[in-house]
Amino acid sequence: MFTFKHVIFVASVCMVSMGSALLAETPNRGKPVDEATIAPWDISILPDGTGLPKGSGTPAQGAPIFAEKCSGCHGENGKGGEANALISDRELIGISAAQKTIKNFWPYSTTVFDFIRRAMPFQMPHSLTDDEVYALTAYILAGNKLIGPDDAMDAQTLPKVKMPYRDNFILRFPDRI
Numbered sequence: 271m272f273t274f275k276h277v278i279f280v281a282s283v284c285m286v287s288m289g290s291a292l293l294a295e296t297p298n299r300g301k302p303v304d305e306a307t308i309a310p311w312d313i314s315i316l317p318d319g320t321g322l323p324k325g326s327g328t329p330a331q332g333a334p335i336f337a338e339k340c341s342g343c344h345g346e347n348g349k350g351g352e353a354n355a356l357i358s359d360r361e362l363i364g365i366s367a368a369q370k371t372i373k374n375f376w377p378y379s380t381t382v383f384d385f386i387r388r389a390m391p392f393q394m395p396h397s398l399t400d401d402e403v404y405a406l407t408a409y410i411l412a413g414n415k416l417i418g419p420d421d422a423m424d425a426q427t428l429p430k431v432k433m434p435y436r437d438n439f440i441l442r443f444p445d446r447i
């Protein structure tokens with residue numbers, strides 16, 4: 271007699287064989303990506319500087335690069351233009367995004383490097399060398415009087431620059447910093 275138990279048994283056999291068939295037949299979209307292909311996209315830098323590349327740059331080296339590749343949008347000396355001011359003494363009053371600047375809001379100096387390297391110049395991201403990004407970062411930090419005019423930025427010095435607003439953030443996962 272074909273009992274309820276038989277039904278369950280037959281159903282489970284069917285499901286197991288269907289399952290292995292599904293595992294064997296993937297949608298076959300894409301192909302495995304190797305480390306070398308991932309590397310140019312794996313560029314996140316952590317607040318403590320983890321991920322910063324070799325190289326260095328000073329404010330003086332950054333100035334001409336800024337004038338050539340950045341001031342068209344961010345204004346002469348980074349004072350603001352079509353795009354945000356990058357060098358500014360504006361106070362942060364309220365929470366409007368328009369008020370926020372690197373100096374009055376960004377908690378980590380390393381983010382300046384990360385942002386420029388991944389996203390700027392706006393029309394040609396990923397076109398700067400690491401030395402150029404260090405130099406531009408140094409130029410912006412020096413313009414904001416967060417480092418001295420002759421301080422070189424590199425993987426050791428940049429994470430040590432403490433941003434003025436840093437302690438005003440409430441960290442949800444402090445152990446991850």
Ligand code: HEC
Pocket residue numbers: 336339340341342343344353354355356370371372382385386390391392393406
């Ligand atoms: C074609 C215009 C353009 C050029 C050229 C350009 N930027 Fe930008 N930049 C922008 C825009 C637009 C934003 C805002 C982007 C956003 O919020 O996603 C921005 C944002 C930034 C920010 C973040 C500012 C903030 O307060 O949020 C930094 C830092 C920056 N740019 C640096 C640079 C540097 C350094 C260069 C030169 C290598 C450069 N930019 C060249 C248009 C430009």
